Amino acid sequence: MERLPEHVPQELVTGFSLYSSPEMVPTPMGDPQAAAAKALLAGPPIVYTPLATRDGVGAWVITRAEDQRRILQDGVTFSSFRNTFSAAIGESWPLIPLEIDPPDHSAWRSLLNPLLSPRRVVALEGQVRARAVELIEGIKARGTECDVMTDFAFPFAVNIFLQFLGIPDDRLMEFVGWANDMLHSTPEARTAAAHKVLGFLDDLADLRRREPTDDFMTFVLDADIFGRKMTPHEVRAMSILLFIGGLDTVAAAIGFDLYHLARFPADQSDLRRNPEKILLAAEEFLRAYATITPLRTVTADVEVNGVLMKKGDIVSCPSMVANRDPMEFPNPEKIDLQREDNRHTAFAYGPHRCLGSHLARREIVVGLEEFLARIPAFRIKPGTTPMTFGGYVFGVENLILDWSA
Ligand code: HEM
Numbered sequence: 001m002e003r004l005p006e007h008v009p010q011e012l013v014t015g016f017s018l019y020s021s022p023e024m025v026p027t028p029m030g031d032p033q034a035a036a037a038k039a040l041l042a043g044p045p046i047v048y049t050p051l052a053t054r055d056g057v058g059a060w061v062i063t064r065a066e067d068q069r070r071i072l073q074d075g076v077t078f079s080s081f082r083n084t085f086s087a088a089i090g091e092s093w094p095l096i097p098l099e100i101d102p103p104d105h106s107a108w109r110s111l112l113n114p115l116l117s118p119r120r121v122v123a124l125e126g127q128v129r130a131r132a133v134e135l136i137e138g139i140k141a142r143g144t145e146c147d148v149m150t151d152f153a154f155p156f157a158v159n160i161f162l163q164f165l166g167i168p169d170d171r172l173m174e175f176v177g178w179a180n181d182m183l184h185s186t187p188e189a190r191t192a193a194a195h196k197v198l199g200f201l202d203d204l205a206d207l208r209r210r211e212p213t214d215d216f217m218t219f220v221l222d223a224d225i226f227g228r229k230m231t232p233h234e235v236r237a238m239s240i241l242l243f244i245g246g247l248d249t250v251a252a253a254i255g256f257d258l259y260h261l262a263r264f265p266a267d268q269s270d271l272r273r274n275p276e277k278i279l280l281a282a283e284e285f286l287r288a289y290a291t292i293t294p295l296r297t298v299t300a301d302v303e304v305n306g307v308l309m310k311k312g313d314i315v316s317c318p319s320m321v322a323n324r325d326p327m328e329f330p331n332p333e334k335i336d337l338q339r340e341d342n343r344h345t346a347f348a349y350g351p352h353r354c355l356g357s358h359l360a361r362r363e364i365v366v367g368l369e370e371f372l373a374r375i376p377a378f379r380i381k382p383g384t385t386p387m388t389f390g391g392y393v394f395g396v397e398n399l400i401l402d403w404s405a
Contacts, residue, residue: 004058007310008048014061016040017051018293018318024390026397032390033256033289034333037324046307052316059295059314060307065322065345067305071296071315073350075102078296078315080352085240088187089194096238098245098352104226105351111223112238112355115216121358124163128362131159132370140374144404145381148258149396152371153251154180160250160363161243165204166215179247194240201239205232216242246356246363248393249291253360254367255396256289257282259388260335261372262380262401267337272372281337282364287344288335290319291394294348319345320394378403 004013016039018024023035040047040063052059062068071078079101086093094100097108114120135156139146146152158176162169181193208217220235230238261268271278298313309315322345324332329339347354354360380386381402388396 004048004050005310005313007308008058012044012046012048012307014040014043014047014049016047016061017049018061018316018390020051021390023388026387026389028385028387030388032388032394033320033324036318036390037321037332040318040321041324041326045305052314057314059316060309061321062304062315062317063321063325064305065325065328068317068319068322068345069349071304072294072317072348072352075105075351077299077302079299080105080294080296082295082297085194085244086237089191089198093233093237095241096234097355098241102351107225108238109351109355111225115219116356116359118358121362124160124359125362125366127163128160128359129366129370131156131163132367133374135159136370136374145400145402148399148401149251149255150398152367153254153258154247156254156363156367157247157250160359161246164216164242165239166213166217167204179243183244183248197243198236198240201236201243202232205235205239242356245354246360248395250360250363252291252393252395253286253289253364255399256291256388256394257285257364257368258371258378258401259380259386259396259399260285260289262378262399264335265377265379267335268372268377270337271368272377275369275372277338278365278368278372280339280342282361282368283342283344284335284337284339285364286346286361287323287329287339287342289394290323290344290346292346292348293318293320293392294352317348319348375401376403377405379405 018036021039023030023032040061045064045067047061048058049061050058052061062071080099081094081101082099083092083094085095097105097112100108135152139151155172155176158179159172162172162175178193178197181189182197204217205221208221212218220230223230271281294317296315298309298311298315301310326332347357378401381400384400386396386399
């Protein structure tokens, strides 16, 4: 662990870590969002933890929604420039647009926004629903139980990306394997899988250069950025982000939602009887079970809510904590599936606000609609214990549901 920087007052140091505290490591029947909010909202608005990131580097933790908004909206003082993904494979380039700062970032967003606009998502909905139905009917045909994460949530998220790229379904399991290795495996397996996916994307780009169609990759290759075409390197830095950005995030959201509905049967039967309520319920799930903690690096000394941050400091904005800030949400601990005016921060704020949020919402709503319409009343399979965890993306490790009764 690094030494505490001199400008960090001792009274702001917390021992809580989103990575290693109890309930953040895999925990039976845990509730990591509630645990993180409880630990961090009890203290000062801004604290410093020596164990704030996966690699054990210290960071400021911004716990209140108002301060998070200020930081996430200011991409000049709080930089997103990093190379987390490429460093893991021994290279050094930023993911596009996640790790790009202003002013270039806005050029990338203008280019990419139409690809995942609400209108585009409406056009994709038929395919999203068909994938959900196919996976759920497969589960039903196999019996009266399933592991939500491996049988539904994760393959569903991977499948949508393949649809998006126009890749045939018969490669689904191969991609699921790569995605799993890339996100949930040993460092060696992660690196090998990342190379396979990047190699696949490079080959697809080569193919589309020779044989253009009307798919995502052809759009990217045709597009102009800064008055020129994209370099092959930029094409992969962007395509790989669209792949990983929508995997664990969507899978975790579906996992936490079904975990909630298995634990609270009254909510489950309410949504079964009134599927029109799912749209609003999905927003409350996104608030209460938010999963991501955006990280920024301070580019110039700055004061936030009375705390001095120095150039080079890391700042983290856990969305699941801001989403339970009582200044922002009345009765934040109550999970009220029909909560109105739900200005949650699950997709962050400001210039880097999730590019895939419209698609993610559709995937979650359609996934829940089809699951509840096709699978009878379910519970956590007796004798099994779901494990939940914290980290950069909070998640559910296993969730075995049973509807044999
Ligand atoms: C429930 C699901 C999802 C959640 C909770 C989520 C959350 C987020 C958050 C919090 C950010 C901001 C990160 C930061 O500022 O450092 C982000 C950015 C991003 N997300 Fe999502 N995401 C989800 C699904 C998706 C999907 C399905 C896609 C792609 C199809 C996607 C693509 C992206 C991209 C490309 C960015 C970078 C945007 C930028 O830097 O301008 N996300 N997401």
